[in-house]
Amino acid sequence: MDRSATLRVIDFGTVTPLRSQTLWHAIASGVSAGGPPTLAFCRPGGRYVSIGFHRSIDELDPEMCGPTGLAVFRRMVGGGPVYIDPGQLFFQMVVPADWATARRGETIRRLLEPAVAAFRDVGIPASFDDEIVLGDRKICGHAGGQIGGALVAVGNVIDSFDHAAAASIVRAPAPEARDEYLRQMRRFVAATPTDFDAFVAAATHRYADAFALDPFPGDLDATERRELDRLDRLFVDPEWVGGVEGRRRPWWRVKVTSKVWVTHARIDALRVTAAFREGRVRSVRVCTDDGVSVATRNVEEVMRRFGAPRIGELLEEMAAGAPA
Amino acid sequence: MATVTVEGFPVRTEFSYDLTHHMWVEELGGERVRVGMDALGLETSGTLAHLMMVEVGTEVARGEPFGSLEAEKYVGPLVAPLSGTVLAVNADAVASPSLVQSDPYGAGWMVELSASDLEGERSGLVSGDEIVTRFAQKVTEYRLEGVLAE
CATH class of the missing domain: 3.30.1120 (Arylsulfatase, C-terminal domain)
Structure with a gap:
């Protein structure tokens, strides 16, 4: 890889729930158009729900989510519905699509390995076992995908996690099903309180080193800002949020x-x-x-x-x- | 109909292939073609969790997405091997992506197109005597890259 290549690093700080999603989608458009690989960070300023690209809105509890509850934003990468709140730091690594290996799971792992190293740098002995874990507990939600001509891997650092709130966003068929979901989440999903700024510094170093890139502090360019305006409208469009009819499962x-x-x-x-x-x-x-x-x-x-x-x-x- | 095994992967030799994006093309007569994903593409995708296709009537361009797949929390495009208009979508595959993995060259087809430039774009596909050799080369390439285990 070209040593002179650069890594744009953008720390957006605390942003609105909407922008915590649309900013990195806008970066994907910039990278697709030839912009530099970019590592971005942000902290959502409020609670909301993010749902994966292919997932059905019917998976969400209608009283907790939507017009009478938490805002719902549909992301363009995979995974299921997740509860987001200000106790989380998001990171996103956005690179040209031709960085992908033929095996998709391997591509995501490569894009998350520097984050695992950053966790360890800040004193959390994380490892990667299909996802970022501490022992047998998941400590980082992640997803990935190709958006236009960019590959994106996203994850979070969880300072505090409201398991009950996270369980409440899912439409459950019976009270005991929700109770069991909450019980298992409390057992297998953990927060790892840490200094967010220290993680940002560690991740910047680790991503730059892993991909042999020179980091520099950057910002969105004019094209990305125009795309951001479009995405801000798209992500609140009920048709976009509603998505497609979900797969029917026997249970x-x-x-x-x-x-x-x-x-x-x-x-x-x-x-x-x-x-x-x-x-x-x-x-x-x-x-x-x-x-x-x-x-x-x-x-x-x-x-x-x-x-x-x-x-x-x-x-x-x-x-x-x-x-x- | 002939299915051969190349380096451990089934290949239908009467189909044509876009081996970059791992899509196959079956010519059904006239301009009508059926499209699906080859076994090597499925192997490298991981277990399919979701498929989404564009609607019937949509015009797609060769090299552009006609849908998306999700595997291992990764969402990626399904890339059209030919340009044309979507005539049919395999709703069974969308409802049960496992069908694509269990029968990639049969019941797991994805879309049917009315190809807009079949004569012109056919040369961009691998077909005939080249299939087995080129498919084997691709498998070797992936093994050398560590994408596939020996």
Whole structure:
């Protein structure tokens, strides 16, 4: 790689929820047009919900999100609905699309590795295991994609995390399903309080070093500012936010981490909620409409108690289903 | 219909290929073509979580997106191997992206186009006797880059 190449670094500081999304999408347009690789940072000034490009708006709780609740913005990269608040620092690495390797997952990993090193520089012994983790806990939400002629990888540093608020944004089919989602999030998603400015400095050093680029403080150019105006309008357009009709699934499912997910389905009068980790049952709760509720890690016990071999079959199907 | 295995990947030899973007083209008669993703492209994409295609009637240009895919939280374009107008979208594949991975050259097709310049753009595709050699070269290239394991 050309040593004389540069890395534009933009720290936007605290910005509105809308701008915390549209700014880096505008940078993608600039990089697509030949602008320099760019590392950007920002802190959202308020709470909102961000939903992935392909995901259905129906996944969100209509009372918590939308006109009567938190603002919802649809991003152009992947992943599911996420709760955002001022306790998070966003970072985005935006590079030309021809930096991609043929294997997409590998491309994202390469674009996140310097962030992992930056976590370690500020005293958080993070590692990459499908996502950025500390031990078995996810500490950074990430997503990636190609926007025009730019590759984008985004992530966050979580100073504090409101697990209950994060669980509340998802439309859950039953109270026990939301409770289980919250329980698993508390177990497997963790905040890593740190000095944001120290992380910004460390990440700048690590990204510049990893890609052999000379960092310089920059700002949006005129073309990107025009694109920003367009994106500001697009991201509040109900048609854009609404997206497309979601995939129909045989049961409700929500991802907690890349390895942990919670599912819920109904079999006749029984409601079955299960948590899985790497395809193995972590917990099962079976509820009936007349108030019986049994929670266990023992699938055999559930089947014996309710005399329902279909529960076993259902759990096998749920376990086999990869999290989306 | 002939399917051969090249370096571990199935390849339909009567189709034409855009090996840069891993798309195949089946000529259905006249200007009508069917388009899908080849097995090597699917291998390097990872498990498909979502597919989205443009609407029927949309004009697409060769080298430009006709839809998008998502795998491993990465959203990327599906790149048209030919220019034309979308005549049909495989709704089954959109509803169940796993269909594309289980049957990439059959039930997992993506769109059908009325190609606007089939004669002119056909030469940009790999076809006939070249397919097996060029596909094998691509696999070798990916292995040398570490994209594919031995």
